[in-house]
Amino acid sequence: MTAHTNSTEPPQCDLCSDTTWQKLSLLLRPLIKHWVYCSHVSSWKGQEFDIIEDILQESLFRIFKYAKKAECGEVPPIEMLEHISIVIAHNCCKDMRRKDQRLTRLSLDEQTFVHQVVMPDRSDVSEIALDNLFREWLYIKVSQDIVKFPEKQRRALLVDLANMMHFDEEPTLLQQAFLKQKIRLQDYQQSLPMNSVERSRHASLLSVALKRVGKLKYV
Structure with a gap:
C-alpha cells in the first residue's frame, strides 16, 4: 500500500x-x-x-x-x-x-x-440539502456493502476510487462514508502495476467489483 x-x-x-x-x-x-x-x-x-x-x-x-x-x-x-x-x-x-x-x-x-x-x-437551498442527505445515505449503504466484498475485489475498487479523487482537509461525503467503515481512501491512492499481467489482473478484479456494485438493490 x-x-x-x-x-x-x-x-x-x-x-x-x-x-x-x-x-x-x-x-x-x-x-x-x-x-x-x-x-x-x-x-x-x-x-x-x-x-x-x-x-x-x-x-x-x-x-x-x-x-x-x-x-x-x-x-x-x-x-x-x-x-x-x-x-x-x-x-x-x-x-x-x-x-x-x-x-x-x-x-x-x-x-x-x-x-x-x-x-x-423548492428553493435551491432546500433541494441541495435533500440531495446531500440522499447522497450521504447512498454512500453509507455502498461503503457498508463494499467492505464485505472479497478482499482482492474490494482492494481493486478502493484503489480505483482513490485514484480518481483529490484529497483535501475536509473529506467529501463519499470519503466520510468510508471513514465510518475505518477505511481511509487516500491510503489506497497509488500507481497501477507496470507489469502487464498484474495490470490485467487488476482490471479484471475491478470489473467484477463494479458489476457487484451494479447489482446492489438500491443502485
Missing part, C-alpha cells in the same frame, strides 16, 4: 476507458433516479425508467464534452470527477424538468397554468 502524497495535481480521468464511464453510470444513476421521482413532472409518470436513462446518457455526453474542453484549457480543469459529474447531471435533470414542465403547461387551461406559475418550486 502506498502512502498518500500531497501532490496538488488533479487526478486524471481516462476518457477512453469503458471503466470510467461504467463507474460514472453507477454513481449517477441512483442520484438521477432520486431527482426524477422527486420532480413530480406529470408527463414523466409511468416513463420514469426511460427519463432516467435519457438524463444519464445526456449527462455522460456533457461530462465528455466538458472534459475535452478542460484538456484544451477552454474551461477550468477537473479536480474531482465525482463532483463535476454530479453537478453536470443535476443541471441536466433540471434542464429536462423545466423543458417538460413548459410543454405540459401549454396543454393546461389558463387557471391551472396561472396556479403553477404562482406556486414556486
Whole structure:
C-alpha cells in the first residue's frame, strides 16, 4: 500500500476507458433516479425508467464534452470527477424538468397554468440539502456493502476510487462514508502495476467489483 502524497495535481480521468464511464453510470444513476421521482413532472409518470436513462446518457455526453474542453484549457480543469459529474447531471435533470414542465403547461387551461406559475418550486437551498442527505445515505449503504466484498475485489475498487479523487482537509461525503467503515481512501491512492499481467489482473478484479456494485438493490 502506498502512502498518500500531497501532490496538488488533479487526478486524471481516462476518457477512453469503458471503466470510467461504467463507474460514472453507477454513481449517477441512483442520484438521477432520486431527482426524477422527486420532480413530480406529470408527463414523466409511468416513463420514469426511460427519463432516467435519457438524463444519464445526456449527462455522460456533457461530462465528455466538458472534459475535452478542460484538456484544451477552454474551461477550468477537473479536480474531482465525482463532483463535476454530479453537478453536470443535476443541471441536466433540471434542464429536462423545466423543458417538460413548459410543454405540459401549454396543454393546461389558463387557471391551472396561472396556479403553477404562482406556486414556486423548492428553493435551491432546500433541494441541495435533500440531495446531500440522499447522497450521504447512498454512500453509507455502498461503503457498508463494499467492505464485505472479497478482499482482492474490494482492494481493486478502493484503489480505483482513490485514484480518481483529490484529497483535501475536509473529506467529501463519499470519503466520510468510508471513514465510518475505518477505511481511509487516500491510503489506497497509488500507481497501477507496470507489469502487464498484474495490470490485467487488476482490471479484471475491478470489473467484477463494479458489476457487484451494479447489482446492489438500491443502485
